[in-house]
Amino acid sequence: MDTQKLLGEVAGQLLSGAIKVVDLTAPLGPNTPLIKLPPELAVDTPKVEIHEISKYDKNGPWWAWNWLKLGEHSGTHFDAPQHWITGKDYPDGATDTIPAQNFIGPVNVIDCSAEAAADHDFLLTVDHIKAWEAKHGAINPGEWVVMRTDWYKRNGSEAEFLNANETGPHTPGPTAEAIQFLISKDIKGWGSETIGTDAGKAGGMEPPFPAHTLMHKANRYGLASLCNLDQLPPKGAILIAAPLKIERGTGSPIRALALVPRG
Secondary structure, X not given: OOHHHHHHHHHHHHXXXXXXXXXXXOOOOOOXXXXXXXXXXXXXXXXXXXXXXXXXXXXXXXXXXXXXXXXXXXXXXXXXXXXXXXXXXXXXXXXXXXXXXXXXEEEEEEEOHHHHHHOOOOEEOHHHHHXXXXXXXXXXXXXXXXXXXXXXXXXXXXXXXXXXXXXXXXXXXXXXXXXXXXXXXXXXXXXXXXXXXXOOOHHHOOOOOXXXXXXXXXXXXXXXXXXXXXXXXXXXXXXXXXXXXXXXOOEEEOOOEEEEEOO
16 A cells, blocks of 8 residues: 555545544633542642733733643543553653554544433443444454543533532443453553543442553553544544643643544
8 A cells, every 4th residue: 555645645635624623622721620539539630720921012012822720631631551550650651752653543432422311320331332343343453442422511511520419420431341341452542521531430440440540551541521522433533632742741631633534
């Protein structure tokens, strides 16, 4: 295959609009929902702040720019292996050491939107994944797998997005067995539309927070607070999820994009 010719064809399809670019990213600002953890367990990420440096004024007469205060895991973001204690020793497990090739790959979109609407604590199981593969085809090594729940539609309200009450947060996610099954298929990483890659009640699972614990133990990646997965086909799209190249970064806000054939 002539790869130069192939890239030229892709470029032409992008220019013509035959390949559509879908934005999978939530706006990042002071109202961006952030995870809330028990104070006895952890310190929370502070709110995103945007501060003006100049805006065509005495501080900069011909330009406008800002400085930001934000956490690595704010908004639509990438989880690197070093984010979790199980992945802390990987030399290629930080945002500045992960090979750039690993940020791009085919994406499998498992639609659980109906189940999540009926049950906010819905858990994706191995049987669900196998049934999806029987219908849409095998999940292959080096591919992304993301869970569509349409939860992103709650992103405008932190209370609705976190969906917590006196018993804790109630958001859909995967079982530990589902994550282990996907790792056995040598996937690139796992993504969700919720505040994190795990279900709301994942702290009580074995192991706790399996999407984090198991994925990062296997030197795989996580994507959280994704949007617009309802605009992607089950198979056939390419996901681009590149974090900022932060020194020893455990994660980063991203502008997640998908390349989708215009149907």
